[in-house]
Amino acid sequence: MTMMQQHTTPAGEVPVRRRWIACEQCDLLQHEVELPSRADARCVRCDAVMYRGSRARLDTMIALALGCAIMFLVTNLFPIATLSTQGITVSTTLIGSAQMLLQQERPVVAVLMFVTTILVPALELSALLYMLLPLRFGRVPPGLSSAFRMLLAAHPWGMLEVFLLGLLVTLVKLSELASIVPGIAFWSFCGVIVLFSWLSTSFSTRDLWRWVDDAQLAQQSQEQTRSGAPEAMQ
Numbered sequence: 288m289t290m291m292q293q294h295t296t297p298a299g300e301v302p303v304r305r306r307w308i309a310c311e312q313c314d315l316l317q318h319e320v321e322l323p324s325r326a327d328a329r330c331v332r333c334d335a336v337m338y339r340g341s342r343a344r345l346d347t348m349i350a351l352a353l354g355c356a357i358m359f360l361v362t363n364l365f366p367i368a369t370l371s372t373q374g375i376t377v378s379t380t381l382i383g384s385a386q387m388l389l390q391q392e393r394p395v396v397a398v399l400m401f402v403t404t405i406l407v408p409a410l411e412l413s414a415l416l417y418m419l420l421p422l423r424f425g426r427v428p429p430g431l432s433s434a435f436r437m438l439l440a441a442h443p444w445g446m447l448e449v450f451l452l453g454l455l456v457t458l459v460k461l462s463e464l465a466s467i468v469p470g471i472a473f474w475s476f477c478g479v480i481v482l483f484s485w486l487s488t489s490f491s492t493r494d495l496w497r498w499v500d501d502a503q504l505a506q507q508s509q510e511q512t513r514s515g516a517p518e519a520m521q
């Protein structure tokens with residue numbers, strides 16, 4: 288649990304930020320300090336680890352999320368693989384694979400594939416960018432907590448790695464029967480998985496609330512500057 292106390296300052300000055308954090312083991316309130324990356328802060332009373340030094344930077348997270356979103360678009364727009372056998376060439380996209388499963392009367396597999404490979408990653412990336420981009424410009428987006436809750440609920444259902452594994456097994460098996468050329472979407476799909484894993488391991492709830500605190504302080508500071516400006520002119 289983190290609390291933030293803000294002391295009133297004259298108009299135009301940046302408010303002084305004082306964060307307090309409660310130990311999860313013994314509830315002792317302690318003043319939070321900035322830690323170097325990978326360092327631990329321990330409770331002075333019970334020695335429990337209270338928090339770790341921040342690893343993520345907002346700009347890095349936005350760059351990763353944007354890169355991931357662009358690669359995800361490429362993955363969905365272009366063919367994932369092209370199969371050629373006996374003069375017949377077939378290529379399909381990610382959404383095309385789900386449609387083919389539906390046509391082959393496998394609705395449950397088609398829906399599962401659509402939800403875990405397309406819908407959930409799309410929702411996760413949209414929620415991330417919706418939260419992070421305004422924070423970068425010192426604004427807290429409306430409904431941030433709902434977007435974050437949705438992100439946490441959706442995350443376990445994203446199964447891009449499972450799909451890639453299944454795809455690789457299928458391609459290797461089919462390579463005995465047909466000539467297979469991986470499409471641009473296949474390589475961007477691999478890129479999405481790498482960037483998504485990087486995003487997931489770097490992103491933490493604690494960092495998000497720190498960025499929210501910073502944005503709120505920046506907003507309050509701007510409001511104070513605006514309300515102070517007419518007084519100064521009088």
Ligand SMILES: [Zn+2]
Pocket residue numbers: 310311312313314315330331332333334335
């Ligand atoms: Zn403690």
